[in-house]
Amino acid sequence: MSLKNNLHQLKEKYRGKKMAPAFNALHTFLYSPNETTHSGSHIRAVDDLKRTMNTVIMALVPVLIFGIFNAGYQHYAAVDAANGVIRQASLFGNFLTWDNFLMGAWTVLPLVIVSYGVGLAIEFLFAVMKGHEVEEGYLVTGMLVPLIIPVDTPLWMLAVAVAFGVVIGKEVFGGTGMNILNPALTIRAFLFFAYPTWMSGDKVWVHQAVDLAGGPDAISGETVLGFLAQGRATEMSYSVADMFYGFIPGSIGETSTLLILLGGLFLIFSKIASWRIMVSAVAGSLVMGLIFNGAVSAGWITETSTFYGLMSFEYWKHLLVGGLAFGIVYMATDPVTGAQTNRGKWIYGFLIGLISVLIRVFNPAYPEGVFLAILLMNVFAPTIDHYVVKGNINRRLKRAKNAVVLPGEGEGKADKLKAETV
Amino acid sequence: MSKDIRIKKGLNINLVGEAEKSVSKAVASNVYAINLLEFHGVTPKMLVKQGAEVKAGEPLFFNKDVENMQFVSPVSGELIEVERGARRRILSLKILADKNQESIEHTPISSGSSTEEIKALLLKSGCWPFVKQRPYDIIANPEVTPKAIFVSAYVTSPLAASLEFSLKGKDKEIQAALNALGKLTPGKVHVSVGKGSDSIFSKMEGVELHKVSGPHPAGLVGTQINKIDPINKGETVWTVAPQDLVIIGELLLTGKFNPERVIALVGSSVKAPKYYTTKIGAEVSTFLYASGVNSENFRVINGDVLTGGKSQPDGHLGFYNNTVSVIPEGDDYEFFGWNKPVFDKISSTRSLTFSWLQPNKKYDLDTNTNGEYRNFVLTGFYEEVFPMDIYPLQLLKACMVKDIDEMEQLGLYEVAPEDFALTEFICVSKQPHQQIIREGLDLLYKEIG
Numbered sequence: 001m002s003l004k005n006n007l008h009q010l011k012e013k014y015r016g017k018k019m020a021p022a023f024n025a026l027h028t029f030l031y032s033p034n035e036t037t038h039s040g041s042h043i044r045a046v047d048d049l050k051r052t053m054n055t056v057i058m059a060l061v062p063v064l065i066f067g068i069f070n071a072g073y074q075h076y077a078a079v080d081a082a083n084g085v086i087r088q089a090s091l092f093g094n095f096l097t098w099d100n101f102l103m104g105a106w107t108v109l110p111l112v113i114v115s116y117g118v119g120l121a122i123e124f125l126f127a128v129m130k131g132h133e134v135e136e137g138y139l140v141t142g143m144l145v146p147l148i149i150p151v152d153t154p155l156w157m158l159a160v161a162v163a164f165g166v167v168i169g170k171e172v173f174g175g176t177g178m179n180i181l182n183p184a185l186t187i188r189a190f191l192f193f194a195y196p197t198w199m200s201g202d203k204v205w206v207h208q209a210v211d212l213a214g215g216p217d218a219i220s221g222e223t224v225l226g227f228l229a230q231g232r233a234t235e236m237s238y239s240v241a242d243m244f245y246g247f248i249p250g251s252i253g254e255t256s257t258l259l260i261l262l263g264g265l266f267l268i269f270s271k272i273a274s275w276r277i278m279v280s281a282v283a284g285s286l287v288m289g290l291i292f293n294g295a296v297s298a299g300w301i302t303e304t305s306t307f308y309g310l311m312s313f314e315y316w317k318h319l320l321v322g323g324l325a326f327g328i329v330y331m332a333t334d335p336v337t338g339a340q341t342n343r344g345k346w347i348y349g350f351l352i353g354l355i356s357v358l359i360r361v362f363n364p365a366y367p368e369g370v371f372l373a374i375l376l377m378n379v380f381a382p383t384i385d386h387y388v389v390k391g392n393i394n395r396r397l398k399r400a401k402n403a404v405v406l407p408g409e410g411e412g413k414a415d416k417l418k419a420e421t422v
Numbered sequence: 423m424s425k426d427i428r429i430k431k432g433l434n435i436n437l438v439g440e441a442e443k444s445v446s447k448a449v450a451s452n453v454y455a456i457n458l459l460e461f462h463g464v465t466p467k468m469l470v471k472q473g474a475e476v477k478a479g480e481p482l483f484f485n486k487d488v489e490n491m492q493f494v495s496p497v498s499g500e501l502i503e504v505e506r507g508a509r510r511r512i513l514s515l516k517i518l519a520d521k522n523q524e525s526i527e528h529t530p531i532s533s534g535s536s537t538e539e540i541k542a543l544l545l546k547s548g549c550w551p552f553v554k555q556r557p558y559d560i561i562a563n564p565e566v567t568p569k570a571i572f573v574s575a576y577v578t579s580p581l582a583a584s585l586e587f588s589l590k591g592k593d594k595e596i597q598a599a600l601n602a603l604g605k606l607t608p609g610k611v612h613v614s615v616g617k618g619s620d621s622i623f624s625k626m627e628g629v630e631l632h633k634v635s636g637p638h639p640a641g642l643v644g645t646q647i648n649k650i651d652p653i654n655k656g657e658t659v660w661t662v663a664p665q666d667l668v669i670i671g672e673l674l675l676t677g678k679f680n681p682e683r684v685i686a687l688v689g690s691s692v693k694a695p696k697y698y699t700t701k702i703g704a705e706v707s708t709f710l711y712a713s714g715v716n717s718e719n720f721r722v723i724n725g726d727v728l729t730g731g732k733s734q735p736d737g738h739l740g741f742y743n744n745t746v747s748v749i750p751e752g753d754d755y756e757f758f759g760w761n762k763p764v765f766d767k768i769s770s771t772r773s774l775t776f777s778w779l780q781p782n783k784k785y786d787l788d789t790n791t792n793g794e795y796r797n798f799v800l801t802g803f804y805e806e807v808f809p810m811d812i813y814p815l816q817l818l819k820a821c822m823v824k825d826i827d828e829m830e831q832l833g834l835y836e837v838a839p840e841d842f843a844l845t846e847f848i849c850v851s852k853q854p855h856q857q858i859i860r861e862g863l864d865l866l867y868k869e870i871g
Binding site for chain 1 (some may be wrong): 435437580652654655656657721723727728729730731732747749751752753754755756757758759760761764767768769770771772773774775777787788789790791792793794795796797798799800801802803805811812813815816831832833839843844846847848849850851852854855856857
């Protein structure tokens with residue numbers, strides 16, 4: 001009780017001062033505020049933005065934990081591979097081990113801390129400068145960012161990218177709810193274009209692979225997409241189960257399709273994320289995959305083609321590798337940057353799936369298209385909505401045109417009415 | 423002739439504190455008040471001075487824009503206070519009631535009365551303000567002929583008074599009012615009742631009867647207009663609330679403005695929620711303390727919890743209300759209120775909120791906002807509780823940026839603030855939807871008229 005009262009007094013003390021938003025952010029983290037309604041609806045539903053964001057974070061936690069174990073696992077697997085031993089992944093045998101966890105935590109947690117630290121510091125700074133409350137959007141962004149980057153991304157690089165992404169991607173537009181591009185993907189795109197060598201290749205996906213390169217202990221870890229893009233599919237030792245459970249190299253959080261699927265189902269069940277976007281994006285990627293498979297089986301693409309590896313990759317397997325599933329579940333469903341109308345969401349999601357696979361196949365330099373596809377569709381989402389809403393407007397105009405000024409039986413009455421008035 | 427309307431989208435808010443079906447006569451109030459802010463958009467011109475003696479039904483002021491539209495005193499007595507706000511705007515008028523009540527008497531309307539006679543009587547007797555119009559959700563402009571008139575006798579608002587109970591035995595008055603309204607429009611008078619209900623309105627003659635079913639806001643007249651005969655640009659419809667038909671009907675039959683009505687005192691802060699017979703403008707305390715309150719920290723709402731106005735125990739019953747709700751104030755902090763599982767509040771999601779498990783449970787909600795004001799972030803939620811063929815989020819945003827073309831195109835003509843009460847209730851960003859729509863309507867009225 002006393003903590004509550006003390007905080008209340010501090011809040012009153014800070015009211016109207018510059019530091020108020022910073023204090024309130026911490027205060028409302030502990031206690032939901034004592035604010036009451038003034039007009040309109042006197043009662044309100046329990047959901048607020050903090051609860052919403054918290055739900056998304058809950059859906060991300062299993063993915064993060066798996067990512068930590070996988071970071072360690074991939075490192076030790078690569079060391080084994082360098083010594084000529086091919087590991088067979090087994091969940092309780094060699095995956096959920098202390099070694100994997102410690103190695104993974106040591107590499108992944110600093111990324112999480114830097115992402116949250118830098119991002120929230122900027123959020124607080126802007127809130128104090130502009131005198132608005134600290135918004136919750138970054139709680140999810142800060143969690144997403146470490147999950148979509150390679151494990152050995154230098155911390156300073158991440159800090160620079162986060163600062164860029166939060167300021168240019170979000171704050172200049174007016175903060176959470178006003179941004180055009182998904183902030184997490186803006187950060188990812190910044191990293192990708194500013195430091196391409198750290199974001200692709202066969203060295204960045206496994207811890208220490210870059211440091212050890214060239215030396216006697218050199219290790220490497222090519223992603224599934226990397227193998228396919230280079231036409232080395234036969235060298236790949238990963239089974240479909242490995243891909244589905246996530247025992248493959250890749251960005252920290254993107255590998256386990258199973259956990260992403262569960263997270264997606266949780267978000268759909270809790271109604272926080274749009275099932276329309278998820279379903280249509282899956283459909284879009286399957287359709288594009290089928291088109292490519294069809295082109296291969298029709299004989300238009302031969303084995304000598306650069307694109308053969310990825311085009312002949314069975315259509316449904318696209319969902320198991322790379323960041324496609326993660327992007328569809330956690331990034332495409334961002335309500336602020338996505339389409340806002342229900343019909344628009346179908347189109348938006350479908351095109352994200354379609355374009356993701358399209359970029360993935362036709363960009364051999366960096367065979368991952370989902371983040372570019374989502375950013376592209378972020379830009380087009382308002383256009384999609386515009387045409388959907390236009391349909392409603394046109395329907396209303398047509399209705400007005402067809403409206404009979406006076407109903408049939410009313411006409412006689414109207415004349416009478418007029419006569420009376422005169 | 424009856425047509426069925428089935429509403430699927432919406433949300434019934436079940437609250438604790440429904441009124442028991444028994445009615446008592448409230449103690450006569452000493453002071454009666456008319457709150458002028460209820461007559462949105464009316465610029466008042468006083469007809470009597472402070473200290474003047476008035477009879478019940480005697481005009482107190484008129485509308486500057488429509489000079490024959492008069493507003494009358496509910497009781498006879500002395501005008502003791504003209505409360506003014508900023509720029510000397512009149513906020514409320516208070517009348518100290520006499521022991522002996524005298525009423526102004528008008529000539530009752532006969533069945534052969536013309537449209538103009540009916541209009542003139544309603545205007546000078548003070549009954550006209552009961553007739554509201556859309557677009558703009560203001561008191562109807564008597565110079566415009568509406569394409570239709572709508573009455574919703576289907577109640578879905580949380581804890582709102584039951585019409586079957588509170589209007590029992592008023593068949594004659596209601597029929598008289600409906601007959602008169604029928605002469606004011608060349609179109610139809612649409613009356614809607616709940617499907618399967620035994621409403622006195624289903625026996626009314628000369629109207630188009632609709633049977634409505636579905637969750638709130640199926641009972642709001644705006645929802646029904648949108649489904650029955652939507653308003654197009656340039657068209658006007660009028661709406662009258664069922665309880666107001668009784669007062670109109672009595673005036674037409676007897677020539678007297680009788681402000682008496684049966685109201686429901688509801689809400690979880692009331693010890694014995696029930697019905698009271700009282701008069702428009704009566705002090706809330708005259709019946710509130712007869713039922714008793716559970717705690718000291720409560721809020722009195724003139725109307726239902728979604729659309730009513732904030733009031734006090736010493737406030738007065740509104741002109742349009744047949745419900746007074748009293749619920750706990752929520753001015754307290756809640757430890758980790760944003761992330762712990764919630765069982766005792768209503769939610770539109772399932773994010774550790776469990777109201778979806780018990781859709782029929784009755785909740786005891788307070789006035790806490792359950793979160794802070796934010797920009798619009800989530801999408802797709804409003805549509806689930808908004809049955810009209812309108813994009814609610816886009817319309818709200820058009821109002822916020824004052825884009826008049828878009829406001830028109832997206833259908834602002836068809837809505838009233840109350841239609842956005844449910845979207846406001848579930849809004850995760852805690853935006854004031856009804857206020858945004860009200861300001862949008864005001865802007866549109868000012869620019870286009």
